[in-house]
Amino acid sequence: MSRPTKKTQRSTLEPLEKCPTGIAGLDEVTLGGLPRGRPTLVCGAAGCGKTLLAMEFIVRGIREFGENGVFMSFEESEDDLVKNVASLGFDLKALQRHSKLVLDHVHIERREIEETGEYDLEGLFVRLGAAIDKVGAKRVAIDTLEALFAGLPNEAILRSELRRLFRWLRERGVTAIITGEKGEQTLTRYGLEEYISDCVIFLDHRIANQIATRRLRVVKYRGSAHGTNEYPTMIDTSGLSVLPISSLGLDYPVGTKRISTGVDWLDGMLSGKGYMEGSSILVSGTAGTGKTTLAAAFLDGVCRRGGRSLFFSFEESPAQIIRNMHSIGIDIQRHCDKGMLKIHSSRSSLYGLEQHLVMLHQLVKGFKPKAVVIDPVTNLAPVGSSDEIKAMLTRMIDYLKNEGVTTVFTSLTEGGEALDRTEIAISSLMDTWLMAEMVLRNERRQRRLSVLKSRGMSHSNEMQPFVLSERGIEISDV
Amino acid sequence: MAKTAVLNRKTRPNKAAANPGLWQLRLYVAGQTPRSVAAFANLKRICEENIPGQYDIEVIDLLKNPQLAKGDQILAVPTLVRKLPVPVRKIIGDLSNTVRVLVGLDLRQKS
Numbered sequence: 001m002s003r004p005t006k007k008t009q010r011s012t013l014e015p016l017e018k019c020p021t022g023i024a025g026l027d028e029v030t031l032g033g034l035p036r037g038r039p040t041l042v043c044g045a046a047g048c049g050k051t052l053l054a055m056e057f058i059v060r061g062i063r064e065f066g067e068n069g070v071f072m073s074f075e076e077s078e079d080d081l082v083k084n085v086a087s088l089g090f091d092l093k094a095l096q097r098h099s100k101l102v103l104d105h106v107h108i109e110r111r112e113i114e115e116t117g118e119y120d121l122e123g124l125f126v127r128l129g130a131a132i133d134k135v136g137a138k139r140v141a142i143d144t145l146e147a148l149f150a151g152l153p154n155e156a157i158l159r160s161e162l163r164r165l166f167r168w169l170r171e172r173g174v175t176a177i178i179t180g181e182k183g184e185q186t187l188t189r190y191g192l193e194e195y196i197s198d199c200v201i202f203l204d205h206r207i208a209n210q211i212a213t214r215r216l217r218v219v220k221y222r223g224s225a226h227g228t229n230e231y232p233t234m235i236d237t238s239g240l241s242v243l244p245i246s247s248l249g250l251d252y253p254v255g256t257k258r259i260s261t262g263v264d265w266l267d268g269m270l271s272g273k274g275y276m277e278g279s280s281i282l283v284s285g286t287a288g289t290g291k292t293t294l295a296a297a298f299l300d301g302v303c304r305r306g307g308r309s310l311f312f313s314f315e316e317s318p319a320q321i322i323r324n325m326h327s328i329g330i331d332i333q334r335h336c337d338k339g340m341l342k343i344h345s346s347r348s349s350l351y352g353l354e355q356h357l358v359m360l361h362q363l364v365k366g367f368k369p370k371a372v373v374i375d376p377v378t379n380l381a382p383v384g385s386s387d388e389i390k391a392m393l394t395r396m397i398d399y400l401k402n403e404g405v406t407t408v409f410t411s412l413t414e415g416g417e418a419l420d421r422t423e424i425a426i427s428s429l430m431d432t433w434l435m436a437e438m439v440l441r442n443e444r445r446q447r448r449l450s451v452l453k454s455r456g457m458s459h460s461n462e463m464q465p466f467v468l469s470e471r472g473i474e475i476s477d478v
Numbered sequence: 479m480a481k482t483a484v485l486n487r488k489t490r491p492n493k494a495a496a497n498p499g500l501w502q503l504r505l506y507v508a509g510q511t512p513r514s515v516a517a518f519a520n521l522k523r524i525c526e527e528n529i530p531g532q533y534d535i536e537v538i539d540l541l542k543n544p545q546l547a548k549g550d551q552i553l554a555v556p557t558l559v560r561k562l563p564v565p566v567r568k569i570i571g572d573l574s575n576t577v578r579v580l581v582g583l584d585l586r587q588k589s
Contacts, residue, residue, distance in 0.1 A: 107551050114582030117517075117571035122508035123540060123552040130544035152554065152570075 016223040019067075019139070019175040022060030023053065024362075025242030029218060029227040034199055039169050039176040041196040043188045044203030049214065049235055050179040051076070052085075053203065054141035056239050057177050059090045062100045067138035070102045070131040074147035078103045088239050102131040108151030115153050121161040125168060132172060140169065140176040149190050166195050187219065198222050204230070213352035216242050232354030236362075243358045243395075252401040254278065256456070259371070259406050262301025263294065265475045266434075269451055269460035275432055276456055278404045280397050282427060284411040285436030289447055290468055291410040292316070294436065295373040296325050296332060297473055298408055303335035307370035310363055311343040314379035318343035329472050342367055348379040353392045356380070360396060364403060372400060376410040377426065393426055431455040446476070501525070501533040501583075502562035506547070508540045508555045513572045517556035520573035528585050558582075 018032035027033050034040045034057075042050050051073075058069035073081060081103060082092045095101035104127065132140065145162070152158055169176045178196060180188030187193045193200055200219040205212060214233040218226045232243045258273035267274040275281055275298075283291045292315075299309040313321060321343055322333050335341035344363060348356070364372065374396075380389050393409075400407045409430070427433055433452040438445050447466050451459040467476040505521060507514030518537060525533045540547050540555065550559050550568075560567040560583055569582040580586040 104548065106553065108553065109551075112566060112568050114567070114569045114578055115571050116569055116578040116582065117520075117574035118513055119554040119556060119571045120513075121553055122555045123506065123547050123557065124554075126508055126540040126544045127547040127552070130547070148553075 018224075019061075020065060021053075021057045022064045023056050023240050023242065024238075025231065025233075026053075026216070026240075029216070029231055029242055030199075030221060031225055031227075034175055034177070035221070035223070036175050037170065037173045038198040039166050039178050039196050040199040040201065041178050041180060041188070041192055042201045042203065043180040043182055043193070045182040045205060048182075048203040048205040049233070049240055050203060051143050052235060052240050053201075054143050054177045054179055055081070055085055055090070056088075058101065058139055058141050059085070059092070059095070061139040062095055068100045068135040069139040069141070070104065070128065070135070070137045072104045072106060072128060072131070072140070072142045074106050074108070074142070074144055076143075077105045077107075081105075088237065099135050102135055102137065104128075104131055106147075108147065110151050110153075113151070113153075119154075119157065121158075121165070124161075125165070129172070132174060138174060140174045141179075142176065143179045144181060145178050146180050146188065146190050146192065162192070163195055203233070213354045215354070232358055234355050234358035234362075236359075238362075241358060241362065243354070243361055252278075252398070253404065255404075260298075260301050260305075261294075262297040262299070263473050265464065265466075266294070266449070266473075269449075269462070269464060270432070270454055271457045271459060273457075275406055276454075277406055278401055279406060279431035279455070280401070280429065281406070281408045281432040281434065282411055282430040283408060283434045283436065284413050284427075286413050286438060289436035289438050290449075290466070290473065291412070291436055292321070292375050293325070293328060293330075293468055293473060294434070294449075295375055295408045295410050296321065297330060299341060299371055299373055300325070300330050300332055300335070302371040302406075303332070303338075303340040306340075308340050308367060309335075309342075309371040310367055310369040310373070311341065312360060312363070312372060312374045313343060313345040314348040314374075315376060317345050321345075327470070328468050329470050342369070348383055353380060353384045353388055356383075357392055357396055361399060364400065364405060369405060372405050372407045374407065374409045376412045378410075378412045390426060390429075394429060397429055427452075499532060500562065501529055501560070502536075503533060504536045504538060504550065504559040504561055506538050506540060506550065506552045506555055506557045506559065510539075514556050516574065517558070517572045520576070520579070521558060524573070524576055524579055528580065560584075 017036040018034065019036040020027050020033035042053055044050050055071060058071050061067040061069050076084065085092060092101060092103060096103060131137065148158055149155065178192065180192045183189035187200065187202060199221045202217045202219050204215040214235065215230040216233045217230045218228065234241050255277055257277040258275065259277045260274040261267050261270065283294050285291050299311060302309045311321065322336065325332050332341055336343065377393065384392070432454040434449060435452050436447060436449050438447055448463045449466055450463045465476045467474055505518060507517065521535060538546050540552065554570040556572060558569040558573060567582055567584065569579060573579050
């Protein structure tokens with residue numbers, strides 16, 4: 001075999017030193033960052049975010065960790081790079097001016113190159129070395145090295161030079177990201193994974209039901225433990241973020257503190273004190289039974305007591321929710337004005353399941369709410385299979401519980417279905433389950449609310465009739 | 479001796495502007511390796527045989543002037559760049575295959 005089996009010798013028992021990327025979530029998945037002083041391969045198909053990851057690694061290295069960087073691009077010109085990341089608030093021109101960053105666009109035109117006799121890629125080394133020396137770089141990104149294969153005719157020379165390049169990068173002691181295009185059978189089209197064996201990260205971008213989801217996986221990480229799952233990933237205005245959520249388990253803190261439902265008589269049904277703080281609550285029911293109203297009343301109560309809350313709506317716009325609540329005497333506009341309540345509305349079909357999850361994660365992380373409403377969770381059904389939704393909700397619940405956030409999920413029950421059945425079989429994940437229903441009595445429709453279960457407390461077994469009036473959610477006499 | 483010639487940057491400066499028929503050639507090397515010495519010797523011989531008196535060779539040692547690699551997009555060494563006449567042509571390698579050098583410089587048609 002031509003490929004020698006390398007046994008990396010680690011002289012001491014010191015753990016591998018890590019180089020933090022500063023990319024949200026990635027450092028958690030890799031338990032601290034990329035291997036310091038070694039090259040890491042980032043691979044994936046076109047449009048998966050390789051360049052962005054590499055660029056963030058460099059820019060965040062400069063801004064957050066004081067480590068200067070070199071970005072060598074084989075694809076995009078310097079102007080394009082500057083423009084592409086400007087929307088993320090990265091001012092590459094300024095970083096260059098302050099001698100913290102070197103951008104180098106390597107352009108190879110196959111048509112104008114004739115080959116005769118022996119050569120090596122010393123020119124590339126000299127160029128990279130000069131760039132590293134110019135700013136005293138600690139970090140290097142090379143995007144996409146495989147362009148060399150298209151530009152230079154002699155693959156044998158190229159391969160031996162690539163091997164030399166990676167050895168050279170290690171000798172220089174820089175932490176490097178090399179990106180590579182995904183191949184048919186292999187991680188990269190030209191088998192770069194053969195040369196870079198310390199750390200390999202795979203980015204995936206797939207489409208299911210016309211909805212794109214991004215995922216990241218650490219394929220290997222020599223000398224270090226790492227999360228092995230596929231982690232949902234998102235690209236937004238703050239760059240790339242990875243969600244290390246499945247690393248959470250069933251070990252979140254539990255308390256016995258209680259939190260009011262925002263409706264006095266409903267508190268009464270739950271042994272007089274309301275929901276358990278940090279628990280998950282499901283409010284299910286057919287259309288028009290008052291699920292959203294019950295959920296909003298809860299957030300109103302939280303805000304009135306000085307807590308922050310977050311309304312995650314898949315159905316209605318913020319203005320619509322505010323107006324509807326106003327009609328039954330609940331003024332949530334003032335909470336919005338004071339910055340205590342945040343309403344986030346987006347169509348469920350706008351993103352993949354995981355994107356919703358990442359978005360919620362970011363909102364919760366940034367806003368630190370005490371209570372969250374997700375309305376309605378059943379709207380996620382067209383976005384994924386029921387298994388996927390359940391998996392996603394499990395992650396969501398694990399995360400929220402870990403943060404001690406009390407969450408109300410509403411769930412729409414379709415007419416004709418058994419009322420005590422939730423569409424996506426999530427009731428087992430919930431601590432408290434309220435069911436709102438509409439019954440016909442004397443030619444009138446009447447709303448009724450019952451508590452199907454509530455873990456950790458005694459609760460009423462009554463079916464409580466109620467009305468939505470301009471004074472709020474009130475008990476009605478039978 | 480070829481060795482000293484390699485180290486001489488710019489043998490005849492700015493003649494290209496004065497003489498439009500002149501071939502302006504630039505040879506990029508990295509240090510004085512046997513390969514770069516061979517490339518220079520090969521180039522000199524080919525020029526003498528084909529375009530005597532009409533050429534100007536500038537040798538650039540990237541180890542001394544690393545910043546110059548960027549301008550002509552040099553990766554491989556040795557690289558010969560034909561700056562004039564336009565269009566710019568690049569030939570990589572030690573120039574040991576005379577026929578290919580001639581084709582690369584447009585001195586001979588590709589057969």
